[in-house]
Amino acid sequence: xxxxxxxxxxxxxxxxxxxxxxxxxxxxxxxVAVGVAAPVLLPIDRTSKALAAGAPSAGDPGDPxxxxxxxxxxxxxxxxxxxxxSATTCPPGTEASQVTWIGTCRNPADGIDYIISYxxxxxxxxxxxxxxxxxxSEEPLYRPFNNNDINWCLGTKSNLYHCTVSIIKGVAx
Amino acid sequence: xxxxxxxxxxxxxxxxxxGEARTMPNxxxxxxxxxxxxxxxxxxxxxxxxxxxxxxxxxxxxxNGEGAPxxxxxxxxxxxxxxxxxEGGREFLIRVPGASLSALSNQQLAELLNWxxxxxxxxxxxxxxxxxxxxxxxxxxxxxxxxKDLIGHRQNLIEQIRNLNIDIPADVIP
Numbered sequence: 001x002x003x004x005x006x007x008x009x010x011x012x013x014x015x016x017x018x019x020x021x022x023x024x025x026x027x028x029x030x031x032v033a034v035g036v037a038a039p040v041l042l043p044i045d046r047t048s049k050a051l052a053a054g055a056p057s058a059g060d061p062g063d064p065x066x067x068x069x070x071x072x073x074x075x076x077x078x079x080x081x082x083x084x085x086s087a088t089t090c091p092p093g094t095e096a097s098q099v100t101w102i103g104t105c106r107n108p109a110d111g112i113d114y115i116i117s118y119x120x121x122x123x124x125x126x127x128x129x130x131x132x133x134x135x136x137s138e139e140p141l142y143r144p145f146n147n148n149d150i151n152w153c154l155g156t157k158s159n160l161y162h163c164t165v166s167i168i169k170g171v172a173x
Numbered sequence: 174x175x176x177x178x179x180x181x182x183x184x185x186x187x188x189x190x191x192g193e194a195r196t197m198p199n200x201x202x203x204x205x206x207x208x209x210x211x212x213x214x215x216x217x218x219x220x221x222x223x224x225x226x227x228x229x230x231x232x233x234x235x236x237n238g239e240g241a242p243x244x245x246x247x248x249x250x251x252x253x254x255x256x257x258x259x260e261g262g263r264e265f266l267i268r269v270p271g272a273s274l275s276a277l278s279n280q281q282l283a284e285l286l287n288w289x290x291x292x293x294x295x296x297x298x299x300x301x302x303x304x305x306x307x308x309x310x311x312x313x314x315x316x317x318x319x320x321k322d323l324i325g326h327r328q329n330l331i332e333q334i335r336n337l338n339i340d341i342p343a344d345v346i347p
Contacts, residue, residue, distance in 0.1 A: 062206065073205035099241045101232045108207025115227050136208045143276065145232050155241055169231075172224050 059109035067132035071116055071166040073105035074137045076148035080121055080163040082130035087166055090121035094162045097122055099155025101145055103137035104172045115169040120161055122153035127163040216278040222288035229275045230285075238295035240344060248344035254290050254300025259333035265326070267307070267315040279316065283307040 062069035064087040065079060071087060072079065084091035097120045104113045139146035153159045203209070215228060234240050238249035256262035266286055267273060277285060286307045290300040320326050328346075335341055 068206060070205045070207050073208040098235060099233050099244060102228055104212065105205065106207045115224065133202065134205055136204050137212050145229060155244055169227055172220055
């Protein structure tokens with residue numbers, strides 16, 4: 001017991017002698033500052049973010065983690081919003097397929113048809129969260145450019161399908 | 174003991190493809206809110222050529238016709254108009270599967286081609302100066318004529334273009 005007492009007394013005195021509280025605050029402060037800046041400075045692939053287009057002008061009703069969200073009217077796969085990404089961004093560690101298929105969905109808030117791009121996020125195993133199978137603007141497999149049963153990861157380095165994002169490209173007029 | 178292992182293995186083998194499948198269609202699923210009515214087919218929708226390009230072509234050929242040469246999708250940007258300078262090239266743009274098999278009407282396909290071949294369009298000045306716009310009639314005549322050897326046919330056209338001393342970018346030949 002005495003040994004433990006002595007050990008802790010000595011080590012705490014040692015720490016008190018060699019460091020100051022301000023020293024700790026200064027070190028901790030710089031650590032926090034670096035931590036905040038790191039995501040900006042680190043070489044992160046931001047292409048998935050660049051894919052995100054603007055939100056519809058007259059409201060965007062619905063829950064992006066539910067298959068009932070209007071933008072998902074033709075989605076067949078797992079929602080990236082449930083997989084660590086969002087309705088328009090791929091989860092970290094996956095690559096967005098540029099090659100994809102495009103359909104239209106009607107926004108119930110304004111009754112306008114929007115052009116939606118269903119990009120697959122690839123490079124990790126299936127996310128298996130929020131599986132949706134909607135086919136409102138889908139066409140059969142013999143029209144491959146309007147079909148959602150295709151693994152669109154054929155446009156990326158890895159063919160592993162992870163999840164799907166739904167990006168608004170514009171208004172269909 | 175052995176029979177338990179056998180049954181377990183069998184169960185796992187039967188269950189594993191279920192886990193692999195992306196999604197199983199749910200027959201009870203209703204359309205997304207606001208999308209209850211059947212969508213207007215694209216040949217009746219009266220969209221502009223730019224929207225039709227987005228809906229029928231952009232997915233693979235990308236926004237400005239850059240294509241994805243790494244995956245056999247040729248670049249059209251700044252080049253596609255050169256096809257009009259060689260024999261059979263004008264018909265090729267109608268007969269190529271992406272165009273002829275699209276959901277567009279003959280009129281819409283003619284308009285889309287004319288839109289694409291504009292100097293400020295995807296063709297980017299590669300079309301001949303005296304370019305005569307496509308007509309609905311012309312699309313109707315050529316659309317149903319199948320290209321039997323697609324790759325050979327295209328290569329032949331590219332060779333003809335090369336013989337006109339036109340530079341062929343690598344991305345045009347995926």
